[in-house]
Amino acid sequence: MSYEMVWQILQISLSVAICAVLAALVPAVAAAYVLARFSFSGKSLVEALCYAPLVLPPVVTGYLLLVLFSRKGWLGRWLADFGILVPFTWTAAVLAAAVIAFPLLVRSVRLAVELVDPRLEEAAAGLGASPWRVFFGITLPLASPGVLTGTMLAFARCLGEFGATITFAGNIQGETRSIPLAIYTYLQQPDAEATVWFLVALSLAVSLAALWGSEVCNRRLRVRLGGAHVGA
Amino acid sequence: MLALDLCFRRGDFELVVNAQAESGVVGVFGPSGCGKSTLLKLVAGLLKPQRGRIQVGDQVLCDPEAGIWVPPHRRRIGMIFQHARLFPHLSVQQNLLYGHRLVPPDQRFIQPDEVIDLLELKTLLGRQPGSLSGGEAQRVALGRALLCSPRLLLCDEPLSALDDRRKNRILPFLRRVRDHFRLPMVYVSHDLGEILQLGSQVWIMEGGRLVARGDYHGGGLDAWLAPNAGDHVLVNVVEAVVRAHQEAEGTTELVLSPVGEPWFAARFEAPLGAKVMVALGADEIALVPERVPVISVQNQVQAVVTGLVRREGRVLCRLDAGVPLVVALTCRGAEQLALSVGRKVFCLFKARAVNLLGMQH
Numbered sequence A: 001m002s003y004e005m006v007w008q009i010l011q012i013s014l015s016v017a018i019c020a021v022l023a024a025l026v027p028a029v030a031a032a033y034v035l036a037r038f039s040f041s042g043k044s045l046v047e048a049l050c051y052a053p054l055v056l057p058p059v060v061t062g063y064l065l066l067v068l069f070s071r072k073g074w075l076g077r078w079l080a081d082f083g084i085l086v087p088f089t090w091t092a093a094v095l096a097a098a099v100i101a102f103p104l105l106v107r108s109v110r111l112a113v114e115l116v117d118p119r120l121e122e123a124a125a126g127l128g129a130s131p132w133r134v135f136f137g138i139t140l141p142l143a144s145p146g147v148l149t150g151t152m153l154a155f156a157r158c159l160g161e162f163g164a165t166i167t168f169a170g171n172i173q174g175e176t177r178s179i180p181l182a183i184y185t186y187l188q189q190p191d192a193e194a195t196v197w198f199l200v201a202l203s204l205a206v207s208l209a210a211l212w213g214s215e216v217c218n219r220r221l222r223v224r225l226g227g228a229h230v231g232a
Numbered sequence B: 001m002l003a004l005d006l007c008f009r010r011g012d013f014e015l016v017v018n019a020q021a022e023s024g025v026v027g028v029f030g031p032s033g034c035g036k037s038t039l040l041k042l043v044a045g046l047l048k049p050q051r052g053r054i055q056v057g058d059q060v061l062c063d064p065e066a067g068i069w070v071p072p073h074r075r076r077i078g079m080i081f082q083h084a085r086l087f088p089h090l091s092v093q094q095n096l097l098y099g100h101r102l103v104p105p106d107q108r109f110i111q112p113d114e115v116i117d118l119l120e121l122k123t124l125l126g127r128q129p130g131s132l133s134g135g136e137a138q139r140v141a142l143g144r145a146l147l148c149s150p151r152l153l154l155c156d157e158p159l160s161a162l163d164d165r166r167k168n169r170i171l172p173f174l175r176r177v178r179d180h181f182r183l184p185m186v187y188v189s190h191d192l193g194e195i196l197q198l199g200s201q202v203w204i205m206e207g208g209r210l211v212a213r214g215d216y217h218g219g220g221l222d223a224w225l226a227p228n229a230g231d232h233v234l235v236n237v238v239e240a241v242v243r244a245h246q247e248a249e250g251t252t253e254l255v256l257s258p259v260g261e262p263w264f265a266a267r268f269e270a271p272l273g274a275k276v277m278v279a280l281g282a283d284e285i286a287l288v289p290e291r292v293p294v295i296s297v298q299n300q301v302q303a304v305v306t307g308l309v310r311r312e313g314r315v316l317c318r319l320d321a322g323v324p325l326v327v328a329l330t331c332r333g334a335e336q337l338a339l340s341v342g343r344k345v346f347c348l349f350k351a352r353a354v355n356l357l358g359m360q361h
Helices: A003-037 A043-055 A058-069 A074-080 A090-115 A118-126 A131-159 A163-168 A179-187 A193-224 B036-044 B092-100 B112-118 B134-146 B164-181 B192-198 B331-337
Strands: B002-010 B013-021 B025-029 B051-056 B059-063 B077-080 B152-156 B185-189 B201-206 B209-215 B235-246 B251-255 B263-266 B275-281 B286-288 B299-311 B314-320 B324-330 B344-349 B354-359
Touching: A003 A043, A003 A090, A003 A131, A003 A179, A003 A193, A043 A058, A043 A090, A058 A074, A058 A090, A058 A163, A090 A131, A090 A163, A118 A131, A118 B077, A131 A193, A163 A179, A179 A193, B002 B036, B013 B036, B013 B201, B013 B209, B025 B036, B025 B192, B036 B051, B036 B077, B036 B152, B036 B185, B077 B134, B092 B112, B092 B134, B112 B134, B112 B164, B134 B164, B164 B185, B164 B192, B164 B354, B185 B192, B192 B201, B192 B235, B192 B354, B235 B324, B263 B299, B263 B354, B299 B331, B314 B331, B324 B331
Parallel strands: B025 B185, B025 B201, B077 B152, B152 B185
Antiparallel strands: B002 B013, B002 B051, B051 B059, B201 B209, B235 B251, B235 B275, B251 B263, B275 B354, B286 B344, B299 B314, B299 B344, B314 B324
């Protein structure tokens, strides 16, 4: 396997994972905040929808995305009018990974928001802070370790995404073939064991680097937050 | 300054309050669960009443029938709570200035330097809230509330999480705030002694209702105070000056007024001439008709009966002993003494019953 090919596979893996996490982050934080702080009718339905990709087989999630975005699907039909076709593109790989990672983000952020003492938010409101200012100035900073943990978890999950990707984005070299898809491809070929081992090592290295990075960030955050979540 | 006419329901609990308060300090007193904290939350806008009106100064903050609702962050009402609720990710200085920065400059009438000096916060500015003691944190919280230049300061049991020693250190700061900024304050507590150190206007709450309100010394509360006189809640809070320490007797001599007799308290550390606040429980005082020539009790103070209220087998006796005093008696005791308004009596109480509350700085 050429150097260019390795670089291409690594680039696809990283770009898909990073973009997927970034795409999922804002809606996930919003959903987590709503689920943590508000009660409303239909909440359990929203909850079930948010967590569905976690319990569904990824192939099923991928298939549902394919149906939704195909030329005749709800969203695909509308997008086709603008000349946009999502399935079997790099965008589809990002979308598949984002949907799969979404519940992991929601879970971590929700737990973190629930740990933020709502009395601190009350105090901030009493000091003249609008709800937006309270969220960005108090809630989010105090929940940031959870946001970071969720982000790393989601990133790792995106790097390993296989089922939904191969169903919705295919296994296209130079477009959607990430490390797991490449490993799968080379496993099908005779005499490619060395390449498989190389890709496995690459996968390990990327994952460990991500884990180490998140640990460093997390430690710094906790020091900055003084290790306290409740107002003493 | 504050006008309330509201009704709030949550589950089985119902709070109905209709009252006005003028400037100064209003103490809200009642047992836990009576709704006093709920009342403050309603004024601050942290809870919404089902109906009624809340008015501070000339602005109506809430009137559901007229569709008026000012959200908490636009009310300009300072609040301190049982716990300091400092933001743990911000330094003390950032905490202090959090609300100040949100107030338009032309509406800031309280400046950081003033508050830092008054509350002695200079040495704490660079610290993180996690490293402060409970008392220090509460002082910072008080400063933070003041710095948003509020038109009203609400205090929700701000001392109840502190031990007595720390409590007595914070109260002088609250008195300073009261005297320096002349802010209207509503002070909620289940400790009448605490309230009386700040002012004598008291609202008494029970089961979500205001059952009495008025001046503690003026008799407006007597109908409620008399039947509850035996429950250790009634207390006399007086200001005094330390005149001398009697090392041999283990007492400290206090002067209350230029003409009255001195009081003796159990010896405490204070420089001569220091201004102090002391408390004396209403049920710690015994009354006798004549001066007792020889007795182990250290204090015998002459007084004149100024008021008597009988309720449910209890008598609340008001006295003028140079300072106003309340004494709780049984009906039988009052009859045996043949108490009547204008009668001269002597108050007996042990030095140990006179408790130091705090020292003026």
